[in-house]
Amino acid sequence: MSEVPPTRWALAGSESHGYGPRFADLVARGEDVDGEARLADALVPRGARILDAGAGMGRVTDALRARGHDVTGIEPDAALVEQAERTYPGIGLLPLDILETTPDVLRAHGRPTAYELVVAVGNVFILLAEGTERRALSALRDLLAPGGRMLIGFHLTAGPAGSRAYAPGEFRDDVEACGLRVDLLAGSYELHPANAEYAVWLLSVAGSPHDVDFEGGA
Template sequence: MSELPATRWALGGEAHLGYGRRFADLVARGEDVDGEARLADALLPRGARVLDAGAGMGRVTAALRERGHEVTGVDPDLALVDQAERTYPGVGLLPLDILALSPEALAARGRPAEFDLVLSVGNVFILLAEGTERRALGTLRGLLAPGGRLLIGFHLTGGPAGSRAYPPEEFVLDVEAAGLRVDLRAGGYDLRPPDAQYAVWLLSDASSRA
């Protein structure tokens, strides 16, 4: 496999060092960090197969496992994978980039090859490597089970250091080019109306029945 391009997250270096510690502190204090997981859980039957692509320090993976789902979390940042294991012992994130995912790569690690829901939340898509958004969307589409859906969320303004601006109209073009369709857009994981600050998207395979 050819070397994968560096993500904006990786290029940000020390600018992102506080992310894992901040969320670990929130978890330790008992703060509510489960907004994404609550929405994902509402979209799923019990015991569903979920891929958390760009799992960070594992909070959504852990929350959905507590709700009874079979969750595979992946993140290429080894420091975050280590942080996840300290915060959620046994969470077992796979150190993989989204662009390295495939049914074969996951099956080789004893994980499902297709999923009822693929998550990529917490600004993952505005921190991908430059110019790889359509490739990432296509990769994740290829991991959807029949009837499966994709849940993505990112800041439209005020994103983390090193992130890109990703206008909704450009995202929709990339979604359609990757063979997906937009089923829902909201302004947050509580499904409030769309706004100019944050976007939550629910996508599905455009080749399946609406």
């Protein structure tokens, strides 16, 4: 397996330490933290297999399980894995980086090896290790079931500490280079129009049997 370099999140050090406690406090106060999960839930049938990649402190994993899905959460930050267990006892996030998550690794953990939906929200892609964006996209693509899709979201401006700027055009180029296509670009998880602040992407494998030529028919 190729080396897994430290992510931008890990390199940010103490600047990133407030994330887990902050969201745990929001959960404890009953605040709404399910925006991403509501959209993800609408994209799949009940009981779908979903991979929550970069699960953080587990809020999306928990929300999707509560909606009846078979969710596998992966998170490489040990502190966030521990925070997830305190906030959602028994959630069982796997301590894995996207780059080391393969069908064989998931099988060894007793988890599904293919998913109807892969979710990587909460700025995961602007906090990856430098230069690994295409590796991450390819790794997640290889975990999609036939007809499966990816839901990815990140800030275009004012991202968290240590994050990169990832222009929509550059992200689209990386997506297409990895054999994927953009099915939707929106500006929020409530599907507001695309804007300059936040990007929500729905991706699928290019050349799938569901492709339609809207000018010439199917």
